[in-house]
Amino acid sequence: MEVTDAAVVAQVLSGDRDAFRVLVERHSRSIFRVIYRMTGNQQDTEEIVQETFLRAYKSLERFELRANFGTWLYRIAVNRTLDFLNARKTQMTKDTYQIVDNPDAELSNQVQLSDAAPGPDRLLLSAEMKRRIAGALGLLTPAERVAFTMRHMEGRSIEEISQTLKLKASAAKNTVFRAVQKLRQQLEPYASSGPQGAPRGGMGGL
Amino acid sequence: MNHLSEEQIVLHYYGDAEEASEIERHLAACPECRAEFARVQSMLKQIEPMEIPEPSAAFEEKIWLNLRDRLPVKGGIFRGLFGPQQKWIFAGVMTLLLAGAFLAGRFWPRPVQPIGQQPAQVNPQRVVLVAVSDHLERSQMLLVEIMNADAKGPINLSSEQAEARDLLDNNHLYRLSAQQAGDPQVARLLEQLGRVLAEIANGPSEVSPGDLQQVRHTIQSEGLLFKVRVVGSEVNSRVRRPESLSGGSVNQRL
Numbered sequence: 001m002e003v004t005d006a007a008v009v010a011q012v013l014s015g016d017r018d019a020f021r022v023l024v025e026r027h028s029r030s031i032f033r034v035i036y037r038m039t040g041n042q043q044d045t046e047e048i049v050q051e052t053f054l055r056a057y058k059s060l061e062r063f064e065l066r067a068n069f070g071t072w073l074y075r076i077a078v079n080r081t082l083d084f085l086n087a088r089k090t091q092m093t094k095d096t097y098q099i100v101d102n103p104d105a106e107l108s109n110q111v112q113l114s115d116a117a118p119g120p121d122r123l124l125l126s127a128e129m130k131r132r133i134a135g136a137l138g139l140l141t142p143a144e145r146v147a148f149t150m151r152h153m154e155g156r157s158i159e160e161i162s163q164t165l166k167l168k169a170s171a172a173k174n175t176v177f178r179a180v181q182k183l184r185q186q187l188e189p190y191a192s193s194g195p196q197g198a199p200r201g202g203m204g205g206l
Numbered sequence: 207m208n209h210l211s212e213e214q215i216v217l218h219y220y221g222d223a224e225e226a227s228e229i230e231r232h233l234a235a236c237p238e239c240r241a242e243f244a245r246v247q248s249m250l251k252q253i254e255p256m257e258i259p260e261p262s263a264a265f266e267e268k269i270w271l272n273l274r275d276r277l278p279v280k281g282g283i284f285r286g287l288f289g290p291q292q293k294w295i296f297a298g299v300m301t302l303l304l305a306g307a308f309l310a311g312r313f314w315p316r317p318v319q320p321i322g323q324q325p326a327q328v329n330p331q332r333v334v335l336v337a338v339s340d341h342l343e344r345s346q347m348l349l350v351e352i353m354n355a356d357a358k359g360p361i362n363l364s365s366e367q368a369e370a371r372d373l374l375d376n377n378h379l380y381r382l383s384a385q386q387a388g389d390p391q392v393a394r395l396l397e398q399l400g401r402v403l404a405e406i407a408n409g410p411s412e413v414s415p416g417d418l419q420q421v422r423h424t425i426q427s428e429g430l431l432f433k434v435r436v437v438g439s440e441v442n443s444r445v446r447r448p449e450s451l452s453g454g455s456v457n458q459r460l
Contacts, residue, residue: 012280013280014280015279015280017274017277017278017279017280018274020273020277021270021274024266024269024270024273025266025270028265028266028269029261029265029266032258032261032265033258036256036258036259037255037256037258040256042259042261043397046261046265046268046269049269050269050272050273053269053273054273054276054277057273057277060280061280129252133252133253151220152220152250152253153253153255153256154255158222173217173222174213176216176217176220176222177212177213177216177217180216180246180250181212181216183249183250183253184246184249187249187252188245188249
């Protein structure tokens with residue numbers, strides 16, 4: 001029978017440092033995927049995976065053995081990524097301009113468009129839109145980007161987002177909304193499908 | 207009738223709006239808000255989850271090897287030293303040790319160095335260059351051994367594996383140093399090298415000719431041996447040049 005994560009944590013806490021390897025082997029791939037969705041860069045992702053495990057190891061005494069280790073680690077990973085994106089904010093702004101200039105930039109592969117029948121014209125349009133989406137995502141603040149990725153790409157609930165980012169639920173909702181609002185401003189003028197018509201102004205509440 | 211706000215529409219798309227049934231009713235009755243909702247829906251549906259590359263088979267091992275030496279042992283005999291009362295005892299012992307070390311250094315007889323043989327000031331950048339040069343040389347020897355190993359019957363790679371593990375431990379540090387020093391070419395090479403070292407270090411110690419061929423293929427397909435030779439020779443020449451003290455990346459010279 002497989003030893004539980006909690007039992008491995010207890011083993012590490014009793015002085016068996018090498019037992020931590022089991023947790024690295026069990027969780028590093030899923031953590032890699034989480035972080036990659038937010039950074040879009042393999043090398044940065046690997047660095048953050050390491051930092052995540054390092055932080056987890058150092059904070060292991062604070063892990064409650066009845067909790068789910070994967071969820072606990074996920075929260076550390078997201079916050080490490082957020083710290084990383086904040087630290088690289090200036091650099092990311094530069095990258096955004098590079099994406100527009102360089103269609104092959106790695107970030108331009110971060111999102112994919114629905115593309116049912118990719119004829120040559122359609123592919124050209126897709127590539128163009130893909131660049132615009134990458135550019136628009138690059139304009140989000142790190143918190144907006146992380147919250148949007150969690151909600152839109154991972155399907156995490158507002159409650160999970162607020163717990164992970166230590167925000168109130170209303171602030172988490174607002175962060176996701178601001179991200180979508182910015183994306184709309186950037187992308188709707190170029191949208192090729194969907195209902196036509198000028199954006200409506202001056203909308204009131206119910 | 208007031209229209210829905212943009213925030214209500216976006217939150218409703220994700221199922222996060224609090225007044226969902228009211229919004230539904232409003233959408234059913236208001237073509238303008240329905241069109242707005244459809245625009246949001248259409249834009250968001252275009253942003254699909256990205257494709258995520260699958261890390262190499264040795265990914266977990268690589269993470270662990272880079273991590274292992276950075277992890278202090280928890281618990282055991284040291285745990286007691288940091289308890290609320292014992293920490294003062296620990297601090298006292300450390301102070302005594304420091305004082306002892308200071309006095310020993312003060313009164314210990316020192317060999318006299320002849321004038322003209324005073325050690326030169328050590329430039330940390332040069333120290334890193336020397337270390338990277340040595341690292342690349344050792345890596346090159348290892349790769350050459352792998353490429354030339356006799357591929358008949360089961361092959362014992364245990365000594366090569368030990369060397370690869372040893373190199374892998376430092377590879378990460380050198381890559382970070384190269385990144386910080388603005389040497390992307392060296393950093394990229396060390397990244398590639400790290401992957402191959404991890405593959406060698408983490409494979410079985412006894413391999414079949416087919417497995418060996420697979421490792422050789424990885425080395426060849428990335429042109430790794432050639433790159434290690436070129437960059438290693440460049441770094442080595444910088445080590446020997448006095449002007450290398452002032453910096454300059456391999457990238458600029460290649």
